[in-house]
Amino acid sequence: MKRAILFVLLSTLSLIASEPWPRLQFTEVRAYAWPNDHTTEAVILRGMTLRPGVINKDGALLTPDQTKRLLAAVTGKHREHAVAACHIPHNAFVFYDAAKKPVAFVEVCFGCLSTRVEPRGAADWPDLVSLASIFDELKLPMGDYPDLPAFKEHFKDK
Numbered sequence: 001m002k003r004a005i006l007f008v009l010l011s012t013l014s015l016i017a018s019e020p021w022p023r024l025q026f027t028e029v030r031a032y033a034w035p036n037d038h039t040t041e042a043v044i045l046r047g048m049t050l051r052p053g054v055i056n057k058d059g060a061l062l063t064p065d066q067t068k069r070l071l072a073a074v075t076g077k078h079r080e081h082a083v084a085a086c087h088i089p090h091n092a093f094v095f096y097d098a099a100k101k102p103v104a105f106v107e108v109c110f111g112c113l114s115t116r117v118e119p120r121g122a123a124d125w126p127d128l129v130s131l132a133s134i135f136d137e138l139k140l141p142m143g144d145y146p147d148l149p150a151f152k153e154h155f156k157d158k
Helices: 004-015 064-074 126-135 148-155
Strands: 029-034 093-096 100-108 115-117
Touching: 029 064, 064 100, 064 126, 093 126, 100 126, 126 148
Parallel strands: none
Antiparallel strands: 029 093, 093 100, 100 115
């Protein structure tokens, strides 16, 4: 039984790692949130380190389904939307390899409706509602928005 579970888990991770973006092997993805501070320019710093002050220092581990939805939200074609000239992120998804080293990230500013990703090659227009829904499921705030309904209200007219 344990072997069957391990096989399914490894198969799922292998499938996830073969997605068109980030084109790097990863074994897990974690979501992070920072307090609502309007002076932040980046929450993922050089070397893919986390900006100090993160609310959940260990990150919230995404399920395989959430990881699949995250990848779908940052790849492919999605609805274009207005983007503010600012980028004041409070959220990020970080992809880790088997050695727990960060290999990719998606930084999100829900207020400005913008993202920053590494490596390059993700969608020009990510599905921000899908990204917000993952943070909402993980019970993490999204800058000015405490939950998904509050973000959807902001986003619907953009």
